[in-house]
Amino acid sequence: MADPHIRSKMDKIDYLTVIIYRLGFTFCFPVIALLPWQAELPFVTVDLIEKLVFVCAIMCASSLHIYMKSFRLLLQMATWVGLICVLLGYPEIGLGGAFITLGGLCYKEYFCFKIPGLPFQPVILVALWFSLQFNIELTSIILSSVASLLFLVVSIAKWRMPLHFDIGDKTKYEV
Template sequence: MADPHIKSPMDVLDKLTVCLYRSGFVFAAIFTALLPYYEFAHIGLLAAALLCASSLHIYLKSFRLLLQFATWLALFFQIIGQTELALGAALVTLGGLCFKEYFCFRIFALNLMPIFVALLWVTKVMQITLGLQILCVICTALFTVLAIQKWRMPLHFDIGDKGKYQI
C-alpha cells in the first residue's frame, strides 16, 4: 500500500509495474462491460487480474500472496476448462485490489467492490441475465472511476515507502 506523501526513488521496473498494474483496471472496466454479451470476456478479466497481480505494490506479504494466489488459481481453472471458477478467482483478485485501493486512496465505493464482484459472479454462473447486466454496469463504472483516478496520480503514489515492504 502506498504512502502518497513519500516519494521513493523509482527505477524503470517500478515505473513499468505501476503502469501494468493501472492498465489492469482499464482492462477490468472494458471486459466487465463486455461480460454479459461475449463469451470471451472472462479471458479479458483474467488478463486484467494477471496485469494487476503481477505488479502488486502491497506492503504486507500475506495479502500480496493471497491476491496473487487467487490469480494463479484463475489460470489453473482456465487451463482445466473450469471457466466459471476461473472468472470467480480473477474477480477475487480484482475485488480485493479495489478494496485495498479504497483504503489507500479513499476512492468512492471501492470498499463495496468485493460484494459487487461476488454478486456479479453468482449472477453469471446462475445465468440471471438482468442481474448480471446491472452488476456489470455498476462494476464497470467503479473500475472506470478507479482506472481514471489511478492514471491521474503520480506513479510514486503506488510505490510508497520501499522500506516498508515485506519480502
C-alpha cells in the first residue's frame, strides 16, 4: 500500500509493474463479465475466458506493491496454487485461487478509494465461483455483472492517480 504524500524514486521496473498491475484490473472488467457467457460465444474455445481470468490474476499477483510481505505472498500464492490446480486437471478449483487474489486486491483497494461495494468483492467472487460450479445461470450472470462493474470502477480510479502512488515509500517494504 502506498503513501501518496511520499514520492520514491521509480525505476523502469517500478513503472512496468505498476502498469501491469493496473492493466490486470482493467482486463478483469470484460473477462469477468463474459464468464457466464463463454459457452455461448462462437469465437471462444472451452475455458478460454477462465484462462483469461488467470492472466488477469497473474498480472496483478506478479506486480503487487504491498508493504507487508505476508499479505503480498498470500495473495500471490493463491493465484500460483490455483494455476497448479489447473495444470493438474482441476480448473474449477484453480479459478477459486485467481478469485482469491483478485478479491483480496479489491478489498485492499477499498482502503485507497472508498468505492461503495468494493469491500464485498471477495464475497461476490466467492459466490460467483459457487454459482459457476453449480451452473446457476441467472445468479452467475448477476454476480459477474456486479463484479465486472466493480473492476471497471476500481480500474478507472487506479488509472486516474499518478503511478508513484502505487509504490509509496520503498523503505517500508518487507523484503
